[in-house]
Amino acid sequence: VRRVTVTRSTVLNTPIGTAWALLRDFNGQSRWQPGVAESRTDDDAPGDLVGAVRTLRLADGAVLREQLLALSDREHTARWCILDAPLPLHGYVCTLSLKPITDGDRTLWHWNAAFSAPDAQADALAALIGEGVFETAMAHVGRLLARGPAAIAAPLVGGDTADGIVVSRHGGPEVLVPGRVAVPPPGPGQVTLRHTAIGVNFIDVYCRTGYFDLMPIPGTPGMEAAGVIEVLGTDVAGFAPGDRVAYACPPTGAYATRRTIDAGLLVPLPADIPDEVAAASLLKGMTAEFLLHEIARIRPGDAVLVHAAAGGVGSFLAPWAAHLGATVIGTVGSAEKARIALRDHACAHAVLLSDPDWPAKVKTLTGGRGVSVAFDAIGKPTFWGSVAALAVRGHLVSFGQAGGDLGAVEVARLAGSSLTLSRPNYGHYMGTAADVRRASARLFDVLRRGIVRGAPARSFPLREAAAAHRALESRATTGATVLIP
């Protein structure tokens, strides 16, 4: 065991009074220390009560207890010790002190710690504290103070801003501009998340172009992500800081490193479902779940048509329908995608949409009868072809218009085969915590069993969301795309 000291110092471009107001509160470190999700003093002691004991809950779930040993507003110094921590150290005492820099009205921040640790771990602990704690906090506070007094008035974690994509006007991929997005403190029933992977969906394109009025301007797109809970608001049951979660729902705002969201919309992530898989599959997979289980109610022996069977939702629908006993005919845009649909997504047949006679081909493949169910998210180019490919008393599930707005549909023409038409809205089928729980449980089950493939095919850095949209809209993609913060 040896005694280790760690010292870091930096210059804050702010008067000492402003910096000290932020740093003196022993119960306020979650406002300025990234990674501290929550601070609570025993008996709700005030943060300037010498002797106060606080419990810090870190974003990774670790819990520390620390005691304030000294506080001097005159010397701008606070000293505290660790009572309990899941770290192999003891006798940890640290001193945080500020000094005024009269030249330029700035502040020197000096932070020093001393502790004893086993020889083998001493260096790693010194690096963890020096870099992971002290330097991280100093850099964060510097950025925070640079944004002015308003930024430090609000709690940092959950009351801050995050890196994200800001859309200031509707338009092409070029309107997806990296910027800062607000992360309000979590209200009752809400949590603040740190995203680890973000799903890219065609609905994000509709939000960006303004086709769907789901995103305010300026606003941040994205309805799907996985991450870790950093901060809990009040009245949140069933979740704790550090929990891995995912969501797939409005409102938009997923294209950001962090966000605050209603806890009722979150799905707890099982340990065997990786973050990128959840971010890549939750929206598409839960869409496939309600289309197959709630709307079409696939039965064994059904012939089912899945448009864009190598694409986003299609790549979930096709193998899942096959698993439920259907014979799946997938439509695709290229021979390469046909191979993928047949090889990876359990399609019995693949039909090229470039063939104008594709509805007749589908009829032939079903012995002239037609399919029982057609899943069509392409829209205008395929709608009436899907109608033609359906069997008598068949069911057309129209759930998107990637290829163009459907416009007005003459419903009377459906009587030609006594067809049922569904035009579902995701929000109406995933509107409650019970819906989300049921759909995600079924999705995780088919992911685990390898029935559907959830791993993203492509990933882009969050900053390059525009490139991700260009790839998606070029129809060059197969499988899912994620953004990594």
Place this chain on the structure above:
Amino acid sequence: MAKVYVSSIIDAPADKVWAYVRDFNGLPKFMPAVAESRIEGNRPADQVGCVRNFRMKDGQKLREQLLALSDYDYTQTYNILECGMPLSNYLATVRLMPVTDGNRTFAEWTAEFDASPADAPGLVANIGTNVFLAAFHELQRMLAGK
């Protein structure tokens, strides 16, 4: 009692700044207003108790005594034995602290002295700005980025 407090950041490592500041006979090197300096009795400039006898460019003469020097804490404390200024009981400390972020130096200079209420504000401003801060800025000019 009047007090002077001046602090600044010098964009050079603390040991480089300290090499100048610790030299009790080195004021002419980094204090623009000082013309020449010597240590009385040929004593070393880092011998605690030594006296520096120096002349300002305006002709004023001062004698100051080194009371404490710490290479460990980068601090130097001295008082004024004789000077032409209307003050007494003058005690000053220079202190450096390394800034790990950027390998820079925090430098502070404090002084306390007795003076009449009429003289004190002018003395505080003059010593703070034209002596201490001017020295820090000169050190910054000489050492920044080196």
